[in-house]
Amino acid sequence: MIRVQAEDFDVGRELEKLSDGNHGVGGVCSFVGLVRDIAGDKPIQAMTLEHYPEMTELALAKIEAEAHDRWPLEETLIIHRYGRLEPGDRIVLVAAASAHREAAFEACHFLIDWLKTQAPFWKLEETPDGGQWVDARSSDDAAAERWVETKPAKSKPDAAE
Amino acid sequence: MIRVQAEDFDVGRELEKLSDGNHGVGGVCSFVGLVRDIAGDKPIQAMTLEHYPEMTELALAKIEAEAHDRWPLEETLIIHRYGRLEPGDRIVLVAAASAHREAAFEACHFLIDWLKTQAPFWKLEETPDGGQWVDARSSDDAAAERWVETKPAKSKPDAAE
Amino acid sequence: MMKILYFAWLREKAGIGEEDVSPPETVTTVAELVEWMKSRGGGFAEAFADEGMVRVAVNQEHVQTDHPVAAGDEIAFFPPITGG
Amino acid sequence: MMKILYFAWLREKAGIGEEDVSPPETVTTVAELVEWMKSRGGGFAEAFADEGMVRVAVNQEHVQTDHPVAAGDEIAFFPPITGG
Numbered sequence: 210m211i212r213v214q215a216e217d218f219d220v221g222r223e224l225e226k227l228s229d230g231n232h233g234v235g236g237v238c239s240f241v242g243l244v245r246d247i248a249g250d251k252p253i254q255a256m257t258l259e260h261y262p263e264m265t266e267l268a269l270a271k272i273e274a275e276a277h278d279r280w281p282l283e284e285t286l287i288i289h290r291y292g293r294l295e296p297g298d299r300i301v302l303v304a305a306a307s308a309h310r311e312a313a314f315e316a317c318h319f320l321i322d323w324l325k326t327q328a329p330f331w332k333l334e335e336t337p338d339g340g341q342w343v344d345a346r347s348s349d350d351a352a353a354e355r356w357v358e359t360k361p362a363k364s365k366p367d368a369a370e
Numbered sequence: 371m372i373r374v375q376a377e378d379f380d381v382g383r384e385l386e387k388l389s390d391g392n393h394g395v396g397g398v399c400s401f402v403g404l405v406r407d408i409a410g411d412k413p414i415q416a417m418t419l420e421h422y423p424e425m426t427e428l429a430l431a432k433i434e435a436e437a438h439d440r441w442p443l444e445e446t447l448i449i450h451r452y453g454r455l456e457p458g459d460r461i462v463l464v465a466a467a468s469a470h471r472e473a474a475f476e477a478c479h480f481l482i483d484w485l486k487t488q489a490p491f492w493k494l495e496e497t498p499d500g501g502q503w504v505d506a507r508s509s510d511d512a513a514a515e516r517w518v519e520t521k522p523a524k525s526k527p528d529a530a531e
Numbered sequence: 532m533m534k535i536l537y538f539a540w541l542r543e544k545a546g547i548g549e550e551d552v553s554p555p556e557t558v559t560t561v562a563e564l565v566e567w568m569k570s571r572g573g574g575f576a577e578a579f580a581d582e583g584m585v586r587v588a589v590n591q592e593h594v595q596t597d598h599p600v601a602a603g604d605e606i607a608f609f610p611p612i613t614g615g
Numbered sequence: 616m617m618k619i620l621y622f623a624w625l626r627e628k629a630g631i632g633e634e635d636v637s638p639p640e641t642v643t644t645v646a647e648l649v650e651w652m653k654s655r656g657g658g659f660a661e662a663f664a665d666e667g668m669v670r671v672a673v674n675q676e677h678v679q680t681d682h683p684v685a686a687g688d689e690i691a692f693f694p695p696i697t698g699g
Binding site: 403419420421422424425428429450461462482485486487488489490491492493494503504505506507510 | 536538540591592593605607611612613
């Protein structure tokens with residue numbers, strides 16, 4: 210499931226949907242990204258997320274499909290916001306539901322790492338010096354790079370993932 | 371934060387508390403464990419979680435303290451239920467909030483892996499053949515073992531973790 | 532006197548969840564306590580038949596079988612953990 | 616005619632978010648399109664001054680600079696991605 214929206218989302222309700230009525234789900238791993246009030250050593254008053262709407266959903270769908278190819282997943286979720294956000298606001302939610310926890314963790318980690326380098330979003334931070342476009346981080350490239358060779362997790366028995 | 375309880379919990383509200391009023395949090399990684407309706411190839415009607423109350427909170431507090439020693443975390447959470455649970459019911463919630471996503475992911479993964487081998491809980495599954503105590507899994511030992519040598523993640527800049 | 536707790540299938544085999552015992556003074560380690568437990572026969576012998584499956588906590592801390600035990604200790608026996 | 620989109624600081628430097636262009640027929644790849652863009656001067660020259668910082672999507676797919684471009688394509692220029 211993919212959603213790109215300006216509005217906030219309800220994390221509990223969204224995660225609940227991933228396993229609702231599906232008793233094959235043993236674990237749901239999720240990551241919520243939030244706006245911090247500092248970047249490096251500069252205070253941040255707000256940030257504005259710009260995106261490329263015609264491309265965003267396509268890119269997110271490809272990332273999600275790739276996760277399902279690699280791991281035995283019951284369901285995945287990506288919600289990404291755009292527009293002006295303030296410190297403490299939620300930016301993004303990614304989640305993966307699987308019978309087994311290793312698959313849920315790895316797929317969730319993969320979703321956010323790939324999203325950070327593949328989905329067309331750009332952040333403009335409001336600082337005391339004015340608006341500043343965030344520089345891409347080599348650490349994000351390295352985090353995404355890690356998944357280039359990764360093989361799926363193995364399955365395991367037991368009723369609780 | 372640690373809670374051991376028979377009652378269900380509200381995932382959204384619990385995760386919200388981890389970053390509430392703390393604008394240094396850039397990411398919250400969480401894992402929810404759920405009761406599956408099958409274990410191996412046996413259908414499961416329910417499971418009962420027994421624990422050792424005098425030891426459980428001590429063990430969970432040690433696991434949480436270890437996570438804070440290893441990673442730069444703003445907050446962590448472990449909620450574990452006991453008693454009779456049915457397929458689809460939540461068993462456990464672990465979460466880690468950090469400025470940076472790698473620390474949040476690694477600490478959350480560590481919390482659930484160590485909990486699975488360190489916290490005194492035992493599962494009795496109700497199957498068509500009667501109650502069966504779940505066998506410990508060597509895969510859980512291996513998952514916990516992995517953290518014995520792990521070093522903390524490095525910090526990184528940028529306002530959104 | 533020591534307080535003994537049993538959990539999961541060890542509790543079922545021992546047929547008791549909690550008891551106070553006063554083993555002889557020669558019992559000074561977990562291993563010696565387990566031997567004495569087995570010597571009581573019945574459910575206790577059965578519970579401790581496969582020692583590789585028995586885990587021990589002394590005063591709420593996981594310990595090995597060479598760990599000392601003494602009067603006043605709370606000693607818990609249980610199978611490998613399966614929570615989470 | 617090609618539809619060109621600019622995002623983030625490329626949009627600010629180019630001074631425009633979207634435009635339709637009709638480059639000469641010698642422009643058949645992304646690299647050639649960028650050269651032609653720079654030749655238009657002003658904000659375009661500035662936007663493309665550091666080509667190492669420019670990413671390109673043709674018809675909503677990330678591509679390299681040797682990717683072909685043709686009339687009817689939607690071509691987007693933007694800096695490295697910083698979402699999530």
